[in-house]
Amino acid sequence: MFKIPLPEIKGMILKSGKISAEDLEKKIKAKINDLSGLISEEGAAHIIANELGVELVKQGDKLKIKEIYSGMKDVSTLGKVVKKFDVREFAKQDRVGKVCSLLLGDETETVRVVFWNDQVDLLSKVNEGDILEIKHGYVKENNNAKEVHLGDRGELIINPQGQKIDSVRQGPSHERKKIKELADGQGAEVLGTVVQVFDPRFWPVCPRCNKKVLEMGQGFQCTEHGEVTAGLSYVLNLILDDGSGTIRGVFWKNQIHHLLGKEEQEMVVFKDNPSLFESVKTDLLGEQFKVIGSTRRNEMFDRLEFNVNLVEKANPEEEIKRLEKS
Numbered sequence: 394m395f396k397i398p399l400p401e402i403k404g405m406i407l408k409s410g411k412i413s414a415e416d417l418e419k420k421i422k423a424k425i426n427d428l429s430g431l432i433s434e435e436g437a438a439h440i441i442a443n444e445l446g447v448e449l450v451k452q453g454d455k456l457k458i459k460e461i462y463s464g465m466k467d468v469s470t471l472g473k474v475v476k477k478f479d480v481r482e483f484a485k486q487d488r489v490g491k492v493c494s495l496l497l498g499d500e501t502e503t504v505r506v507v508f509w510n511d512q513v514d515l516l517s518k519v520n521e522g523d524i525l526e527i528k529h530g531y532v533k534e535n536n537n538a539k540e541v542h543l544g545d546r547g548e549l550i551i552n553p554q555g556q557k558i559d560s561v562r563q564g565p566s567h568e569r570k571k572i573k574e575l576a577d578g579q580g581a582e583v584l585g586t587v588v589q590v591f592d593p594r595f596w597p598v599c600p601r602c603n604k605k606v607l608e609m610g611q612g613f614q615c616t617e618h619g620e621v622t623a624g625l626s627y628v629l630n631l632i633l634d635d636g637s638g639t640i641r642g643v644f645w646k647n648q649i650h651h652l653l654g655k656e657e658q659e660m661v662v663f664k665d666n667p668s669l670f671e672s673v674k675t676d677l678l679g680e681q682f683k684v685i686g687s688t689r690r691n692e693m694f695d696r697l698e699f700n701v702n703l704v705e706k707a708n709p710e711e712e713i714k715r716l717e718k719s
């Protein structure tokens with residue numbers, strides 16, 4: 394199942410004209426009831442779309458970025474390079490791996506596209522502002538954000554002939570805000586200095602649905618997929634300060650990798666040996682980062698938190714230019 398936000402599924406069903414908004418709500422409730430509450434509202438909406446013959450996703454065609462959803466396995470799209478990030482190298486067993494990503498945008502949305510190892514060389518000729526056509530990529534969920542990966546079958550065409558992107562929708566999620574201006578439920582970009590770092594937390598997850606799994610005897614049990622070989626997920630919190638205020642930044646697995654320049658096999662070490670993380674904390678303190686994400690209220694602790702979808706080291710030149718412009 395693809396991860397399509399509920400309002401979008403509902404929108405697509407209603408657009409088909411096959412059911413009224415009122416009836417759709419009733420049908421969703423009835424479906425959840427039928428299945429004794431074992432499915433989510435999204436799940437119920439998916440089933441109803443299926444029953445009504447409403448196609449929620451187009452596969453194979455060239456998609457607008459907004460039409461790309463996590464879980465898709467054969468995605469082709471076209472966009473303009475909004476931002477190219479630095480290449481990062483990492484040790485994997487006895488080899489050195491590398492990863493590079495960029496932010497691709499069209500008039501509907503932006504998405505991070507990730508390139509691994511040999512694919513990274515393809516990017517040496519790519520500059521910000523170039524048009525890229527991605528063919529046969531797949532889409533991964535990265536804690537609330539989708540990421541397009543090229544994969545083995547993927548193809549990249551740089552500045553394909555006759556193709557252009559007139560405008561890129563950056564969306565409100567990229568607007569720079571002061572920490573004191575952050576409001577619940579809003580997307581923003583924040584520039585902040587790390588003033589406190591907490592220990593990462595680790596938990597086993599199902600490799601298929603990424604949900605937390607329970608240890609049962611020798612193995613792990615996923616409520617949806619039964620006995621599985623567990624993968625590992627983790628979260629890291631730190632406090633960012635920009636002079637106007639402070640906020641707790643929440644970094645999930647992939648963003649922790651971007652934040653620390655580390656890969657999973659390096660993170661595992663901290664799970665087994667938390668004291669080794671102390672020096673990582675010390676290194677982070679005083680560092681300045683640019684983060685893009687959204688603010689949400691943590692009801693349990695009654696505080697605002699910033700859920701990070703993109704992180705990069707602050708670029709002093711870029712910041713000076715920004716100050717000159719304003």
Ligand SMILES: [Zn+2]
Pocket residue numbers: 599600601602603604615616617618619
């Ligand atoms: Zn599962």
